[in-house]
Amino acid sequence: MESSAPLIPEQRHQKLLQLLRQEGVLSTRSLTAYLGVSHMTVRRDIASLEASGQVVSVPGGVRIAKSSGQVPPQERQQRAVLELPRKRAIAALAAEAVKDGMVIYLDAGTTCQSVVPFLAGHRDLTVVTNDFYVVVSLFEHPEIEVIHTGGVVDKPSASSSGRLAANTLSSINLDIFFMSTGAWGLSRGVSAPSLDKVELKRAAMEVASSCTLLADSTKYGTFSKYQVTTIEQLDTIISDSELPADTQRRIEELGVEMRAAAL
Template sequence: MLTTERKALILSTLEAQGRIVAKDLSRQLDLSEDTIRRDLRELASEGLLQRVHGGALPASPALADLATRRKISADDKTAIAKAAAAMVRPGQIVFLDGGTTTVAVAKALPADLPATIVTHSPDIVVALLDHPSIAIELIGGRIYRHSNVAIGATAIEGIGVIRPDLYLMGVTGVHRDHGLTTGDREEAAVKRAIMKQAAETLVLASREKIGAVSAYHVAAFAEIDGIIVDKRCPAEEIEVLAARGLPITRA
């Protein structure tokens, strides 16, 4: 079997089964595990899958650039955003994460809502400029261009003096076995810092993130208070999460 044929088979198997076990696939194809692992490394370098111990899992499409991500699951993100915005109460301090879904949340907030929105995303600030009743606090730091958010020591120091009532968090991967993940180590650290300060953390996850894994762990499901997903998310994955006691809102 040619290399291109093997890689195509790996990707089709991953799509159908949601995972690749290198040992099983090597037996199936009568090839060495080293050959399969080499293929997995090369496919991972192209962003087509995420390697894990013993094999691979789907890579998140949410790792694409901002312009591309704005086009992915746009209707689903709007539905999630409306559900999340409805959970914000007058007088609350809410931390809005960076990302396309949280920008949609900012736009969905009522213009006359008296609340304080804290964010490390300039995009969120711009989305809130026509909300005169909302006080906006911007956390500074070094900008991580992929998500257009502030990261690093300065950002974490600023986060450490705020106690949000609610944190609406974005991630790039939500997987039943690997928890919540994202594609950058420092961004993951910032998310954990916000979680530590917030009274309640809700994760916003459109369907392309469900069952996907990224390189850096953010948190386990036991560390969050719930997840908001769209109605078209894979039912089997959602049922597994719900069975573990994770409160789920389907928008």
């Protein structure tokens, strides 16, 4: 049988991070076996990921840099091209829940923005959002009513948040809140790097009939500074098929609907 092609460095880095999110910490010897590469290659991969703040070396191995919560900040345009197949697959599943006449909230982020193309053709649909890119994307769909929350503008994420945005949501009844996050897990729930973001997400949860988290598997097992909600307070989680089966089962045991988009 012909052996599979060796992974390029970026693919190895993604695989290494996925393994660490599942295990927390792994020995260098284990990683050489998992990845099928030399000890020196693993050490170079660890050094690269450590330089970007995503992992921390420990004696004999490496652990996920959970204290940072997420990868270093990037401009919105850079994040938009990362993990596109995952985002589109998750977005397509999310859009299946949207019906004519609904009022939905699309949280800030490139995954929620990916839902927009799948909303075409709906009648009497209203989209509420704090994301400026989502608003611009919806210009192509004049049949959809758009409400922006306003609030304090965060330029790197091209979104707004805080008390002013939360006050806007207090006057709106939402059918579905599609929540985004850069960090989530069973033990620490959904988290965010600032209290302004937490306040807006919680305000959306308060006025929504249901809350669906859109979060791919690469973000699982990390946490940020402030907790938004525990996993059991969500109604649905839509991730991708690379989220471990055991994790999916444990989420369902909490009474949360778990959907995994095929890649």
